[in-house]
Amino acid sequence: MKILDRYIDQLIEQSTPESPVWNIEKIREGSNSTWNYIDGCMIKAIIELFLITRNHRYLDFADAFTGRFVREDGSIESYDPKEYNLDNVNAGKTLFDLYELTGKEKYRRAMDTVYSQLKEQPRTSTGNFWHKKIYPHQIWLDGLYMAQPFYMQYEAEYNGCKNCEDSYQQFLQVYGRMRDPLNGLYYHAYDDSRQMFWCDKVTGLSENFWLRAMGWYAMALIDTMEVMPESMACQKARLNAIYKELIDAMLPYQDQATGMWYQVVNRGGIAPNYLEESGSAIFAYAIMKSVRLHY
Structure with missing residues (x-):
């Protein structure tokens, strides 16, 4: 200390x-x-x-x-x-x-x-916030961390929870569209318009599983659950299950010698990929906080 x-x-x-x-x-x-x-x-x-x-x-x-x-x-x-x-x-x-x-x-x-x-x-056709006006039609995992805990807390404390369900649904859309069901990892970004050079023209998804993006997403889940009102107990339980799935999906890719993860999570040991500090620290934060809050 x-x-x-x-x-x-x-x-x-x-x-x-x-x-x-x-x-x-x-x-x-x-x-x-x-x-x-x-x-x-x-x-x-x-x-x-x-x-x-x-x-x-x-x-x-x-x-x-x-x-x-x-x-x-x-x-x-x-x-x-x-x-x-x-x-x-x-x-x-x-x-x-x-x-x-x-x-x-x-x-x-x-x-x-x-x-x-x-x-x-602005929003995508799925109802999710655009990540930025200069990145139209795009959902990034980072954006859930940046916006959703504030959105949920403001709605719960100052707006009679009128749009708490909207915040919750944005998480569900990401779960349904950006998660790979084969390995449980999440793609960093999704282009609803299918126009960006980096996206798959069929799925709209970016190519890689980026450590820090999934870390932002893990923190978004934890920090949003923390401020959800008691009236959303069922929705909170669903986000909790999504969070547990994410952590379980990450553990097989954890480097046993260091406890860290690689920058591109599923390409460990392939140069120039490397063990990345900030994303590993983010997951440490999320896991420790989720234990403290009994999630």
């Missing part, structure tokens, strides 16, 4: 909203820091550390960092909902905790700003 404390302390001490050390590539390019999914992941993690430790240094940092972008009227600097980019929804997940913990009304208003994107987000 002391090593983790030192690492987190270093991140906090060396980071500002304008120059976070975990997203330094953009700064080195000379670009300004913006509202983005990477910061959303990190600030959510720091808030979780506060909830575990009750060390107000973590909450103060998260509040100052996110508060730098969120204006009093709920608008968010550098964020345009009409870009219809699901990646930009992810940071919205921090707003629920920050509103509850600080009582600042600007965070409640900012939730509405992020939700306004999802109300108008």
Whole structure:
């Protein structure tokens, strides 16, 4: 724990909203820091550390960092909902905790700003959100992590659960269309229009099973189940079964020496494929959290 404390302390001490050390590539390019999914992941993690430790240094940092972008009227600097980019929804997940913990009304208003994107987000013929406006007709596994936990929580807490079923159905569409029934793995992307160069013209699916994409999907399932209302017990049980199938499908491909997985999951040991750290860490997170929550 002391090593983790030192690492987190270093991140906090060396980071500002304008120059976070975990997203330094953009700064080195000379670009300004913006509202983005990477910061959303990190600030959510720091808030979780506060909830575990009750060390107000973590909450103060998260509040100052996110508060730098969120204006009093709920608008968010550098964020345009009409870009219809699901990646930009992810940071919205921090707003629920920050509103509850600080009582600042600007965070409640900012939730509405992020939700306004999802109300108008273009959809495929299956009813799924496009991953981005610039990627029309496409579903990516990443997008379920970026958008669905926020969507489900907002609906459950602030919209009378009117569209909770819609969020659930988007998972079922991915399960039915993007999962390979032979090995239980998921293709990274699906093009509903069958126009993209990377997709199979019959199925619309991309070619490979990408580790990190399936990791995003595993986390999406866990994080969405966590915020589902009690009235959706049957739907939650179905997502839980889908999650268990995914983990069972992944285990045969796990490298026994390291416990990690390969970047292209089912092509282990074939150069230039390699054991990949971030996707392996994502699955560690998902599995540990699912055990803690008894999923």
